Amino acid sequence: MTQSSKALLDNNRIAIGIDIGGTKVSAARVIAAPTHPGQNAADCVQGFIKQPTPTNPEDFLATLTQMIQALSTLEGGAMEVVAVGIATAGIVDPVAGSILGSTGNIPFLRQISQLKTLLESKVSLPVTVENDANAAAYGEYKQGAGRGVSDLLMITLGTGVGGGIILNSQLVHGGHCAAAEVGHIAVSMSRERLCTCGKWGCWEAYASGTGLALTAQSLLRATPNATASRVMMGQNNILEVNTHQVIEAAEEGDPLALKILSVWHEHIATGLGSLINVLDPGVIVIGGGMAPFVNLERLTQLTNERAMLPPVDLRLAQLGNHAGLVGAAHLALEAAVVASRV
Amino acid sequence: MTQSSKALLDNNRIAIGIDIGGTKVSAARVIAAPTHPGQNAADCVQGFIKQPTPTNPEDFLATLTQMIQALSTLEGGAMEVVAVGIATAGIVDPVAGSILGSTGNIPFLRQISQLKTLLESKVSLPVTVENDANAAAYGEYKQGAGRGVSDLLMITLGTGVGGGIILNSQLVHGGHCAAAEVGHIAVSMSRERLCTCGKWGCWEAYASGTGLALTAQSLLRATPNATASRVMMGQNNILEVNTHQVIEAAEEGDPLALKILSVWHEHIATGLGSLINVLDPGVIVIGGGMAPFVNLERLTQLTNERAMLPPVDLRLAQLGNHAGLVGAAHLALEAAVVASRV
Numbered sequence: 001m002t003q004s005s006k007a008l009l010d011n012n013r014i015a016i017g018i019d020i021g022g023t024k025v026s027a028a029r030v031i032a033a034p035t036h037p038g039q040n041a042a043d044c045v046q047g048f049i050k051q052p053t054p055t056n057p058e059d060f061l062a063t064l065t066q067m068i069q070a071l072s073t074l075e076g077g078a079m080e081v082v083a084v085g086i087a088t089a090g091i092v093d094p095v096a097g098s099i100l101g102s103t104g105n106i107p108f109l110r111q112i113s114q115l116k117t118l119l120e121s122k123v124s125l126p127v128t129v130e131n132d133a134n135a136a137a138y139g140e141y142k143q144g145a146g147r148g149v150s151d152l153l154m155i156t157l158g159t160g161v162g163g164g165i166i167l168n169s170q171l172v173h174g175g176h177c178a179a180a181e182v183g184h185i186a187v188s189m190s191r192e193r194l195c196t197c198g199k200w201g202c203w204e205a206y207a208s209g210t211g212l213a214l215t216a217q218s219l220l221r222a223t224p225n226a227t228a229s230r231v232m233m234g235q236n237n238i239l240e241v242n243t244h245q246v247i248e249a250a251e252e253g254d255p256l257a258l259k260i261l262s263v264w265h266e267h268i269a270t271g272l273g274s275l276i277n278v279l280d281p282g283v284i285v286i287g288g289g290m291a292p293f294v295n296l297e298r299l300t301q302l303t304n305e306r307a308m309l310p311p312v313d314l315r316l317a318q319l320g321n322h323a324g325l326v327g328a329a330h331l332a333l334e335a336a337v338v339a340s341r342v
Numbered sequence: 343m344t345q346s347s348k349a350l351l352d353n354n355r356i357a358i359g360i361d362i363g364g365t366k367v368s369a370a371r372v373i374a375a376p377t378h379p380g381q382n383a384a385d386c387v388q389g390f391i392k393q394p395t396p397t398n399p400e401d402f403l404a405t406l407t408q409m410i411q412a413l414s415t416l417e418g419g420a421m422e423v424v425a426v427g428i429a430t431a432g433i434v435d436p437v438a439g440s441i442l443g444s445t446g447n448i449p450f451l452r453q454i455s456q457l458k459t460l461l462e463s464k465v466s467l468p469v470t471v472e473n474d475a476n477a478a479a480y481g482e483y484k485q486g487a488g489r490g491v492s493d494l495l496m497i498t499l500g501t502g503v504g505g506g507i508i509l510n511s512q513l514v515h516g517g518h519c520a521a522a523e524v525g526h527i528a529v530s531m532s533r534e535r536l537c538t539c540g541k542w543g544c545w546e547a548y549a550s551g552t553g554l555a556l557t558a559q560s561l562l563r564a565t566p567n568a569t570a571s572r573v574m575m576g577q578n579n580i581l582e583v584n585t586h587q588v589i590e591a592a593e594e595g596d597p598l599a600l601k602i603l604s605v606w607h608e609h610i611a612t613g614l615g616s617l618i619n620v621l622d623p624g625v626i627v628i629g630g631g632m633a634p635f636v637n638l639e640r641l642t643q644l645t646n647e648r649a650m651l652p653p654v655d656l657r658l659a660q661l662g663n664h665a666g667l668v669g670a671a672h673l674a675l676e677a678a679v680v681a682s683r684v
Contacts, residue, residue, distance in 0.1 A: 275620065277526040
């Protein structure tokens with residue numbers, strides 16, 4: 001290790017992590033110092049700030065530049081910022097730091113696909129860009145639920161199902177930087193549920209929050225006098241039942257709601273079992289907005305029934321909404337260390 | 343690179359590859375020299391020998407030792423053998439060179455699980471051990487259909503469905519050395535087909551030769567006057583229809599047989615699409631006893647319909663039954679180069 005790379009790794013050098021979402025951009029200084037057992041997200045994230053996502057490229061770059069400048073000169077921040085890591089939606093080429101496409105609800109990102117180059121010209125710090133689900137997995141791997149593990153799969157259960165894969169301590173990107181689209185493995189060939197991606201039977205259409213609502217609607221259709229069910233909350237239209245209604249009714253102990261949640265757990269386990277058989281990760285970290293409704297013990301049991309090689313090690317994510325920016329900051333710091341060795 | 347590692351890589355150093363199957367052990371000298379465009383399996387494999395798999399540990403080790411000695415001193419073999427690579431059924435820890443379990447139809451392998459150590463004490467050459475499906479993938483990657491590709495998935499369609507995964511030019515082993523059990527991703531939640539692994543709905547139960555026969559039986563049951571079908575070949579029992587009958591009838595142009603093969607292609611594509619969405623391999627190599635019955639053009643089309651990021655690059659395997667021993671030999675030679683650097 002050279003003198004300069006050693007210096008970068010000491011506790012006085014930190015990176016800024018930025019997470020670009022469809023509605024909000026969040027950023028913070030991330031301390032990548034050696035972890036300690038009692039550490040949590042609050043310990044490694046400093047000066048967290050959040051702004052609405054701008055709606056055009058010029059405002060977007062200006063906002064990012066301002067955030068970086070504010071965090072670089074944060075009052076009371078004794079540590080030197082040496083790099084910037086960006087987590088963003090879309091398919092990202094992490095080597096070029098460019099956005100290759102499919103940017104979901106931030107269409108103008110296509111116009112500034114060379115994000116690394118554009119931003120580096122404004123902030124004179126090295127910039128690293130990574131897909132947000134990959135960055136979140138990397139964050140949990142470095143400072144969250146997956147610390148100390150070399151093979152890890154992170155699953156994000158939300159409106160959809162996302163994921164990130166770490167094998168041999170490295171993010172898996174694949175041949176076209178499009179790996180880890182784990183929500184789109186087919187768990188059914190019956191053409192009952194059409195996924196948002198346009199294909200039938202994707203795991204996401206069952207294991208996401210949206211999938212839970214579809215399962216509720218399906219079970220309600222098979223229930224006599226369904227509109228009287230607690231799950232319906234006085235509504236008449238089965239097709240309008242949503243996730244929140246199911247969760248609320250289940251919390252009140254409603255048997256149908258509990259059954260719906262049980263089937264949802266089976267659906268999650270089906271995909272997890274498949275992914276375990278392909279990747280054999282030492283640990284699976286479950287995050288996302290639906291994670292609080294997962295019964296980890298029950299899900300572990302069901303997943304063990306599906307996987308070839310039990311026991312599996314399922315854990316809830318620890319970094320919450322900070323995972324993406326923490327992971328992006330770590331990737332940026334590591335890239336800076338590698339660059340300093342060249 | 344040190345002088346000794348450079349010497350190991352020159353064209354005069356070769357490894358012996360051995361493939362341990364349930365009924366046969368095959369072995370050969372493998373020339374790992376730089377490939378040329380017109381190269382095929384015959385070019386890199388020398389002195390191929392084959393013997394029935396012995397039925398006890400003592401005879402087994404004696405057979406392997408004899409094979410290695412015979413190939414080391416092969417008449418006319420001017421090149422020096424510097425390492426031995428073994429491809430075997432079962433879950434293998436490639437670092438320890440040990441067999442961890444699940445050895446299928448060679449039960450006594452459990453008694454000689456420390457295969458690397460045992461064999462090295464007999465042949466005074468460094469020995470490397472790898473799972474046979476992984477080794478086959480590595481063989482196709484080094485000298486077969488996947489040359490020059492850094493992210494590759496190999497699928498073996500036979501009685502079952504096996505696979506090997508190479509990402510960033512490295513075999514994926516997973517946290518418990520049990521990765522790439524690709525035949526056991528769930529493609530159905532309907533509990534129609536029980537897999538040999540004891541779970542419902544595995545891809546293998548649809549995409550294997552066995553799966554093809556089950557599809558035939560299923561379609562025959564829905565066919566009026568099924569016993570008159572060309573697929574039945576004069577039999578009366580639908581449940582006895584096998585793969586060969588379907589293939590033969592399809593070759594004669596029988597419409598039902600062609601329909602069965604078409605559904606089988608859809609089943610294969612369903613799993614391939616899922617694996618592409620998880621791994622994003624640059625290339626997928628299809629091998630195994632059922633591979634000759636795959637219509638690559640049709641399968642590519644169907645897989646593109648399932649995958650998030652077309653176009654996919656499907657190729658037929660090139661090394662046939664030699665893939666495992668070729669891959670094992672390459673792994674052995676590379677391990678010897680690394681060891682010489684230490």
